[in-house]
Amino acid sequence: MSLFATGVTVLSVGGEHIHGMTANAFASVSLDPPSVLCCIAHNAVMYEAITKAGHFGVSIMEAGQEGLARFFADKKRPLGPTQFTGVDWVEGPQTGAPLLSGSMAWLECEVSSAYESGDHTVFIGDVVGASRGEAADALLFFNGAFQRADSPSR
Numbered sequence: 001m002s003l004f005a006t007g008v009t010v011l012s013v014g015g016e017h018i019h020g021m022t023a024n025a026f027a028s029v030s031l032d033p034p035s036v037l038c039c040i041a042h043n044a045v046m047y048e049a050i051t052k053a054g055h056f057g058v059s060i061m062e063a064g065q066e067g068l069a070r071f072f073a074d075k076k077r078p079l080g081p082t083q084f085t086g087v088d089w090v091e092g093p094q095t096g097a098p099l100l101s102g103s104m105a106w107l108e109c110e111v112s113s114a115y116e117s118g119d120h121t122v123f124i125g126d127v128v129g130a131s132r133g134e135a136a137d138a139l140l141f142f143n144g145a146f147q148r149a150d151s152p153s154r
Contacts, residue, residue, distance in 0.1 A: 005142040010072045010103075011038055012057040013049040014096035018081050021046040022073035024141045025120075026058065034127035036109060039120045045079060050111060050123055057097025058107040058125075062135035063148040068100060069139060070146075094129040104135045 006024035013019050023046075025039035036058065040047045050056050061069050068087065077083050088101040094108040109125025116122075138149040 002142070002144050005140050005147070008061040008069050008139040008141050008146070009038075010059045010061060010068065010100055011040075011046060011050075012059065012098045012100075013046070013053045013055070014057070014091060014098055015053065017049040017053045018084070018098070019045050019049040019079065020072045020083055020098060022069045029124060034130070035112065035124055036107060036127060037122055037124050039117075039122050041120050043119070047121060051114075051121075053095075055095040055097065055108070055110045055128075056123070056125060057092045057095055057099050058109065059100035059103040060105040060107075061100075061139040062102060062104045062133070063137035063139050063150075064135070065100070065102060065139055066146045092129060102135065103133055104138060105132045106130065 009023050009026045011021050011023050023038055027037050029035040029037050084098055089098040092099050092108040099106040107127050108129035110128050111123050112126045113124040114121050140147040140149050
């Protein structure tokens with residue numbers, strides 16, 4: 001699967017279960033109504049956070065945000081609110097999820113379905129809020145490394 005290029009996101013949950021996690025197991029499911037999916041391991045802190053909160057935020061990472069993607073992928077980072085100290089973010093108006101500043105786009109989602117598959121759960125999220133940033137170049141993960149995808153002129 002390392003030969004399948006994927007976009008990089010940081011999933012987040014706010015409030016009592018505040019947590020962030022880098023994820024590339026993320027995809028669009030439907031445009032009408034808009035929905036997305038993310039796959040979370042059962043032993044991940046994010047699994048419990050999404051399950052309890054019933055919603056999540058998505059920051060679609062810009063090429064210059066590799067450091068943030070690495071930080072939220074690091075299992076040794078602090079948990080709870082402390083992991084967002086020093087990170088520039090705004091509270092999502094619909095879900096309260098931390099949305100990382102400077103990202104390409106942001107989504108806020110309410111969990112509508114969850115399906116267990118092996119050691120992961122596939123969460124389907126109905127998009128309840130979305131916005132787009134000014135960034136033009138995407139952060140990708142390919143062949144075991146972060147890559148940059150330059151976007152064509154808009």
